Amino acid sequence: MKASSPQDGPAPLAPSAGNPPAARRGTAARTRALLLDSARRRFAHDGYAATTVRDIADDAGVNVALINRYFQSKEGLFEACLKTVIDELVHEAGEVADLEQIPEIISGHTAGVLASDGPKDALLLLLRSSGDERTEKLRTGLLRTFSERLASAAGWRPDAPDSEQLLLRAQLVLSVAFGITVLRASRSLEPLASATEQDLGGPLTDVVDALLSGRRP
Amino acid sequence: MKASSPQDGPAPLAPSAGNPPAARRGTAARTRALLLDSARRRFAHDGYAATTVRDIADDAGVNVALINRYFQSKEGLFEACLKTVIDELVHEAGEVADLEQIPEIISGHTAGVLASDGPKDALLLLLRSSGDERTEKLRTGLLRTFSERLASAAGWRPDAPDSEQLLLRAQLVLSVAFGITVLRASRSLEPLASATEQDLGGPLTDVVDALLSGRRP
Amino acid sequence: MKASSPQDGPAPLAPSAGNPPAARRGTAARTRALLLDSARRRFAHDGYAATTVRDIADDAGVNVALINRYFQSKEGLFEACLKTVIDELVHEAGEVADLEQIPEIISGHTAGVLASDGPKDALLLLLRSSGDERTEKLRTGLLRTFSERLASAAGWRPDAPDSEQLLLRAQLVLSVAFGITVLRASRSLEPLASATEQDLGGPLTDVVDALLSGRRP
Amino acid sequence: MKASSPQDGPAPLAPSAGNPPAARRGTAARTRALLLDSARRRFAHDGYAATTVRDIADDAGVNVALINRYFQSKEGLFEACLKTVIDELVHEAGEVADLEQIPEIISGHTAGVLASDGPKDALLLLLRSSGDERTEKLRTGLLRTFSERLASAAGWRPDAPDSEQLLLRAQLVLSVAFGITVLRASRSLEPLASATEQDLGGPLTDVVDALLSGRRP
DNA sequence: TATGAATGAGAATTCATTCAT
DNA sequence: GATGAATGAATTCTCATTCAT
Numbered sequence: 001m002k003a004s005s006p007q008d009g010p011a012p013l014a015p016s017a018g019n020p021p022a023a024r025r026g027t028a029a030r031t032r033a034l035l036l037d038s039a040r041r042r043f044a045h046d047g048y049a050a051t052t053v054r055d056i057a058d059d060a061g062v063n064v065a066l067i068n069r070y071f072q073s074k075e076g077l078f079e080a081c082l083k084t085v086i087d088e089l090v091h092e093a094g095e096v097a098d099l100e101q102i103p104e105i106i107s108g109h110t111a112g113v114l115a116s117d118g119p120k121d122a123l124l125l126l127l128r129s130s131g132d133e134r135t136e137k138l139r140t141g142l143l144r145t146f147s148e149r150l151a152s153a154a155g156w157r158p159d160a161p162d163s164e165q166l167l168l169r170a171q172l173v174l175s176v177a178f179g180i181t182v183l184r185a186s187r188s189l190e191p192l193a194s195a196t197e198q199d200l201g202g203p204l205t206d207v208v209d210a211l212l213s214g215r216r217p
Numbered sequence: 218m219k220a221s222s223p224q225d226g227p228a229p230l231a232p233s234a235g236n237p238p239a240a241r242r243g244t245a246a247r248t249r250a251l252l253l254d255s256a257r258r259r260f261a262h263d264g265y266a267a268t269t270v271r272d273i274a275d276d277a278g279v280n281v282a283l284i285n286r287y288f289q290s291k292e293g294l295f296e297a298c299l300k301t302v303i304d305e306l307v308h309e310a311g312e313v314a315d316l317e318q319i320p321e322i323i324s325g326h327t328a329g330v331l332a333s334d335g336p337k338d339a340l341l342l343l344l345r346s347s348g349d350e351r352t353e354k355l356r357t358g359l360l361r362t363f364s365e366r367l368a369s370a371a372g373w374r375p376d377a378p379d380s381e382q383l384l385l386r387a388q389l390v391l392s393v394a395f396g397i398t399v400l401r402a403s404r405s406l407e408p409l410a411s412a413t414e415q416d417l418g419g420p421l422t423d424v425v426d427a428l429l430s431g432r433r434p
Numbered sequence: 435m436k437a438s439s440p441q442d443g444p445a446p447l448a449p450s451a452g453n454p455p456a457a458r459r460g461t462a463a464r465t466r467a468l469l470l471d472s473a474r475r476r477f478a479h480d481g482y483a484a485t486t487v488r489d490i491a492d493d494a495g496v497n498v499a500l501i502n503r504y505f506q507s508k509e510g511l512f513e514a515c516l517k518t519v520i521d522e523l524v525h526e527a528g529e530v531a532d533l534e535q536i537p538e539i540i541s542g543h544t545a546g547v548l549a550s551d552g553p554k555d556a557l558l559l560l561l562r563s564s565g566d567e568r569t570e571k572l573r574t575g576l577l578r579t580f581s582e583r584l585a586s587a588a589g590w591r592p593d594a595p596d597s598e599q600l601l602l603r604a605q606l607v608l609s610v611a612f613g614i615t616v617l618r619a620s621r622s623l624e625p626l627a628s629a630t631e632q633d634l635g636g637p638l639t640d641v642v643d644a645l646l647s648g649r650r651p
Numbered sequence: 652m653k654a655s656s657p658q659d660g661p662a663p664l665a666p667s668a669g670n671p672p673a674a675r676r677g678t679a680a681r682t683r684a685l686l687l688d689s690a691r692r693r694f695a696h697d698g699y700a701a702t703t704v705r706d707i708a709d710d711a712g713v714n715v716a717l718i719n720r721y722f723q724s725k726e727g728l729f730e731a732c733l734k735t736v737i738d739e740l741v742h743e744a745g746e747v748a749d750l751e752q753i754p755e756i757i758s759g760h761t762a763g764v765l766a767s768d769g770p771k772d773a774l775l776l777l778l779r780s781s782g783d784e785r786t787e788k789l790r791t792g793l794l795r796t797f798s799e800r801l802a803s804a805a806g807w808r809p810d811a812p813d814s815e816q817l818l819l820r821a822q823l824v825l826s827v828a829f830g831i832t833v834l835r836a837s838r839s840l841e842p843l844a845s846a847t848e849q850d851l852g853g854p855l856t857d858v859v860d861a862l863l864s865g866r867r868p
Numbered sequence: 869t870a871t872g873a874a875t876g877a878g879a880a881t882t883c884a885t886t887c888a889t
Numbered sequence: 890g891a892t893g894a895a896t897g898a899a900t901t902c903t904c905a906t907t908c909a910t
Binding site for chain 4: 882
Binding site for chain 3: 697698699700701778780782787790791794795798815818819820822823825826827828829830831832833834837839840842843846850851854855857858860861862
């Protein structure tokens with residue numbers, strides 16, 4: 001169905017081929033983490049349906065059955081990935097205090113979509129759906145939180161008269177972030193595909209200003 | 218996997234089971250079109266891997282085997298959908314002459330992502346991948362064309378000194394369009410989910426101006 | 435897990451090894467019947483959990499996937515078997531008018547448990563459980579009907595004073611039938627294992643008399 | 652497959668997780684017994700194939716691996732259960748000296764099939780098969796012994812002229828016992844399901860008389 | 869042209885068993 | 890003695906595809 005490519009780039013956690021068979025006691029947490037990591041990559045890049053639990057287990061270098069042991073099901077594993085990502089992003093959202101930080105955050109998240117040095121595919125994973133309702137709610141909850149946070153940084157208050165409009169604008173800022181994410185995910189559209197954080201900084205600042213600063217003509 | 222509902226809306230000449238051979242004359246094109254239409258919807262909304270050829274055939278009200286007859290394979294059907302969409306968009310891109318048209322085009326395409334009155338899911342389908350290389354190239358080709366067209370409307374010339382920067386900015390405009398598309402696809406993030414073309418007009422104009430007008434501070 | 439023995443004895447419906455690949459149109463009913471027949475045998479003899487859908491399909495000489503096509507699931511196939519058996523027995527119960535017929539009916543059903551000439555494993559199948567509630571209810575319903583029918587033949591009326599006692603006695607008659615069935619199922623306890631209907635007739639008449647005739651000392 | 656409930660009732664000395672090595676002395680026999688007990692219940696009620704070694708271990712409150720340690724395999728554990736049951740029954744059979752004792756013995760064994768106060772599921776377990784030949788032989792051996800014992804109480808001698816007929820009649824007595832057992836196992840057929848030993852006494856005496864007393868018309 | 873029937877490959881999941889503490 | 894961890898084989902089910910009518 002699809003090329004089951006081996007990890008591209010140095011996988012920080014994956015056991016290198018010639019590893020000792022691994023100790024048997026107290027390794028559960030590590031195995032779990034290994035699986036979570038591989039799953040996150042696969043799900044983000046290939047989508048839920050196109051990803052095979054065997055792909056994930058192979059990437060992680062462990063037996064498939066362990067996915068069910070630690071996460072009950074493929075769906076459970078996906079949910080665990082989503083929660084991880086959401087935790088990261090909620091934490092990050094909490095720190096946003098100021099409009100000026102936003103471009104940086106966006107470029108930080110979008111510039112690394114396909115990088116292998118650590119999980120930078122958070123936004124991409126957020127766009128992947130398993131069709132399950134529970135995960136759908138988790139996702140929507142985060143998006144709501146996140147857009148309100150952005151709007152807040154621009155002075156938004158839930159009960160203000162133009163509340164809706166400002167929130168919509170904040171969601172357009174989010175849109176830019178996700179748009180860049182999906183376009184970069186295909187690796188092939190230059191110059192966007194290999195733009196650095198610096199390259200993106202200027203244009204993103206313009207966009208955020210245009211949408212949220214209130215200094216509109 | 219999910220309820221495979223028959224077409225809701227009047228199926229224009231869905232071939233009734235006992236069609237006399239005489240009536241079958243010239244129905245091929247129609248059948249092909251029916252399949253193409255259902256496929257486009259399914260692929261766009263559910264993604265390639267999560268869509269079943271049976272879903273598509275049922276939606277179209279025809280026999281599954283006809284998919285292979287007319288399109289060789291699921292992959293072939295997907296490619297056909299993609300080509301249809303690309304043709305539409307290339308045509309549309311050809312008409313863009315002026316920066317001012319852009320917001321309208323974007324809102325037109327994004328406002329109707331989930332509407333049922335005709336195929337407005339062009340952008341969404343463009344983001345769906347089957348993992349096949351051929352379709353990957355088709356997609357990238359279109360994106361390139363499209364972003365160059367946008368850039369041109371802003372005065373871009375391939376050999377100008379700031380050529381790359383302007384193209385990048387055009388691609389960020391594209392990003393907004395795709396970003397809105399994916400966020401709206403989940404139907405649940407208000408107010409974006411139910412924003413009308415009018416609602417989007419203002420903010421989008423701001424963004425396009427900010428990215429492409431050259432009137433930057 | 436267990437020897438997947440080919441059908442023992444001439445299988446009335448199974449396609450003999452060298453059959454023509456079978457016509458493709460209008461054969462659904464036959465295939466369904468083939469599966470139902472094999473399933474009934476397997477489920478009755480090996481039990482639900484120990485039977486593999488592959489065993490069944492192989493016995494029937496058809497592809498495994500057809501089980502899901504025609505019966506949705508292994509469970510569905512089991513339920514279909516159970517219903518078949520219940521229909522047969524309910525019909526038969528309807529004909530019981532007289533205490534004297536009972537020994538014959540019992541010996542008829544128990545003498546052939548392992549015979550290959552047609553499905554005589556009805557009682558055995560009735561004892562097999564899949565753990566599903568729906569089938570559990572079907573089974574209990576039949577047992578109730580059947581024991582009331584037997585009791586009726588002995589003059590039972592739901593509202594009589596000794597109603598319960600007579601019903602209990604009727605259920606003990608049923609018990610004999612099922613007891614013989616399970617003991618014969620292991621094929622190895624002589625002389626019971628190869629007793630003929632004639633051999634069983636006398637003793638069964640004694641039992642039925644003792645339990646139901648009212649000519650008790 | 653089904654809720655694997657921990658022991659209900661006080662687990663006599665279930666080894667607490669952090670048992671000091673010193674306390675482990677001599678616990679082997681106890682652990683073995685715990686497993687044997689849980690296994691017997693599970694196998695009897697759910698059947699061999701439907702029972703999971705994990706179910707058993709959980710019921711017993713010990714680690715699954717111990718099953719293989721003490722009994723080599725699931726099959727081995729089953730055989731051990733069977734042997735236990737056979738020992739009990741052989742012992743009991745030895746005591747039968749008189750026809751009049753038989754009804755009581757049967758009602759004693761069948762009335763308690765599903766009781767939780769000690770292992771009264773002996774007959775039920777005897778009907779469960781693992782498909783293994785060895786256990787099959789154990790089972791048949793016991794049934795033979797048992798039916799000969801019953802017959803003996805009725806004056807049976809191996810070389811008498813009507814030897815076969817009397818043995819057959821004894822096996823029908825056995826059939827009643829097993830029949831009641833299987834019908835009661837499903838708990839749902841009233842009044843049989845909740846009949847007491849007293850309730851069964853009368854009818855069983857009639858049956859045994861009818862089959863074995865020789866006072867036949 | 870169209871369709872019902874059949875197929876084989878592959879998917880997720882379960883389970884008995886073994887290994888290393 | 891006991892346990893947590895890991896494994897590989899098997900099982901049910903799904904799905905794209907092909908055949909024969």
